[in-house]
Amino acid sequence: MFPNFPIWPVRAATSASNLDALFIFLLLVTGTVTLMIFILITLFALRYRHDLVDKPTPILGSLALETTWSLVPFGIFLIFFVWGAVLYFQERTAPPDSMEIYVVAKQWMWKLQHADGQREINELHVPVDRNVKLIMTSQDVIHSFFVPAFRLKQDVLPGRYTTLWFHAIRPGTYHLFCAEYCGTQHSGMIGSIVVMNPAAYEAWLSGGGGEGSLASTGQKLFQQLGCGSCHRSDTQGRGPNLVGVFSKPVLLEDGRTVVADENYVRESILNPGAKIVAGFKNIMPSFQGVVNEEQLLSLIAYVKSLQGSQQAEPVSNRPAVPNTSAQPRVK
Numbered sequence: 001m002f003p004n005f006p007i008w009p010v011r012a013a014t015s016a017s018n019l020d021a022l023f024i025f026l027l028l029v030t031g032t033v034t035l036m037i038f039i040l041i042t043l044f045a046l047r048y049r050h051d052l053v054d055k056p057t058p059i060l061g062s063l064a065l066e067t068t069w070s071l072v073p074f075g076i077f078l079i080f081f082v083w084g085a086v087l088y089f090q091e092r093t094a095p096p097d098s099m100e101i102y103v104v105a106k107q108w109m110w111k112l113q114h115a116d117g118q119r120e121i122n123e124l125h126v127p128v129d130r131n132v133k134l135i136m137t138s139q140d141v142i143h144s145f146f147v148p149a150f151r152l153k154q155d156v157l158p159g160r161y162t163t164l165w166f167h168a169i170r171p172g173t174y175h176l177f178c179a180e181y182c183g184t185q186h187s188g189m190i191g192s193i194v195v196m197n198p199a200a201y202e203a204w205l206s207g208g209g210g211e212g213s214l215a216s217t218g219q220k221l222f223q224q225l226g227c228g229s230c231h232r233s234d235t236q237g238r239g240p241n242l243v244g245v246f247s248k249p250v251l252l253e254d255g256r257t258v259v260a261d262e263n264y265v266r267e268s269i270l271n272p273g274a275k276i277v278a279g280f281k282n283i284m285p286s287f288q289g290v291v292n293e294e295q296l297l298s299l300i301a302y303v304k305s306l307q308g309s310q311q312a313e314p315v316s317n318r319p320a321v322p323n324t325s326a327q328p329r330v331k
């Protein structure tokens, strides 16, 4: 009847089917209850109308009745809760084998960068049937990355990284919107996600770029900025050896342990005094204002790539992390 007015957008990712299932369930349950209330109101209005001769005796309390109408909704709400919570955690945690793409939002465009160096603006090419993780930040105000066909939306904040992951299931081109009012041209901050067959994706990848991977750009920057003079790959530097640091727990001077994720590395570069690595002095200069968001991402990609020679434990001049709940990732 309305061929151009579908009830909801196509389901182009696993998240879409999962979230729609929960949504439809919620809709059915709440819809049924609403309908029931309206039917009962009508029936009771007719059945117990004012000119009734044989008035029924009022019920003055019934434990069985009250227990039932408390426990039945409680059970139904628990189903909502558990189902929602399971989905939430599933959608929050990217599988470890995800390919990573870095996103920098600004007024009023999306800048996207692939690990092997490809850059895109307002367009993101991804292969079908792969887990893709987006590591996102904004260089000005709050934006929000919204892909209706994936049923995913995540705020993109200045000053830190938020993440989003998806697994596209059908090739095609899907809308990307900014879903947080971000200024005059907010409505023009749109783009597309192009989901491609693996072969087409490979062809697309080999067709562009040539600047080298993000990590190699980061490595050059690391040398240019003099990071390497303190962070050496032996134990003689004034700063900690960065090999094998990423995603592992780090023991801090004040006794806390934190995991070296993207936000930690970012903070270490922009505000080194905030968390001092145990056994080191607060001598690292801040690079706030020296590196921009994209350069920061390449430095992070470089630190990430320093996963050490797989055979031996990386040389380290840092104290060992005591046994804590934070589990080092298995290589």
Ligand SMILES: [Cu+2]
Pocket: 106, 108, 142, 143, 144, 178, 179, 180, 181, 182, 186, 189
């Ligand atoms: Cu925006």
